[in-house]
Amino acid sequence: MKQQLKYIFGGFVIGVVVLFSLISFGGGKVQAASSGTHTFKAANGSIKVPDHPKRIVVRTYMGQVLALKGNVVGATKWDLGNPFISSAVRHKIKDVGTPMNAEAVLKLKPDLIITDTEADVKSMSKIAPTVLLPYTKMRNINAITTRFGQLLNKQKEAKAWQKKFKQQAAKDRQRLDKAGIAKDKTVGIYELQDGKMYVFGTNFGRGGQALTTGLNFTLPKKVAEVDKGAGFKQVSIEALPQYDADYMFFTNYSSKGSGSQELKDLKANPVWKKLPAVKQGHVIQLPFQKMYYYDPYATMGQLKLVTDALLKAGK
Incomplete structure (x- = not known):
């Protein structure tokens, strides 16, 4: 009985609060x-x-x-x-x-x-x-943080994050410049998913914002078209030469838990072997889990990942 009275009384209080709110704010709007x-x-x-x-x-x-x-x-x-x-x-x-x-x-x-x-x-x-x-x-990491700053009424925090990102990106850019890896080099983002090859633009994680907005690299023409369109595109292995870049950032995912055979098949493919980036050792394979996300935390972390990988690959 006490429990029932508790619910009844609680409902009455809520009703009064709601009614008062409607009156105060003008006819329910x-x-x-x-x-x-x-x-x-x-x-x-x-x-x-x-x-x-x-x-x-x-x-x-x-x-x-x-x-x-x-x-x-x-x-x-x-x-x-x-x-x-x-x-x-x-x-x-x-x-x-x-x-x-x-x-x-x-x-x-x-x-x-x-x-x-x-x-x-x-x-x-x-x-x-x-x-x-x-x-x-929302394709640009600075635009994204600005938008969330507006939503959460945290414009100051958004600007602080953007400043921090810009400073860290400038430091990593200097490391690359010192190593002779100029920003006029093109970068492309590719992923093998269950044996299917995809090309990605800059707004689907995978280091896209770290590489472009952060480190100021550009996309090759065909990849830029993907970026301006849907943001991703499935392509055949035979079509890959049309989408190749000076540096090819590559991830591999398999729903089966292991993509080792699919990856081996790709690397044995004659078309893959003939890609300039493959011949020069400029295909950079990074862990799927660390490259997949695209929020500010991931984008900041990916700056170091891609910079270290580029320095290891060399010019």
């Missing part, structure tokens, strides 16, 4: 309160979000929020697999499932939800203000 919210233009419309969100749930964007010192309480397993974010930080964040589970999210009592997936919007919007940001729309 909530207006932006100078002390608590601001309007953010997202793919799902103009969303009123907290000026200072305290409990944020994310899909895909954990690193973006953490880099600006936002408090993430829930994220997907994919986010939590980011190797550039410390285990101490990851262990404080709950896995909300993929796709995000409404019940799991509700338990975390978020005041802001950020997703890259339109299918999440309807269910998540019932829990908290939900912002849809398709990742294909």
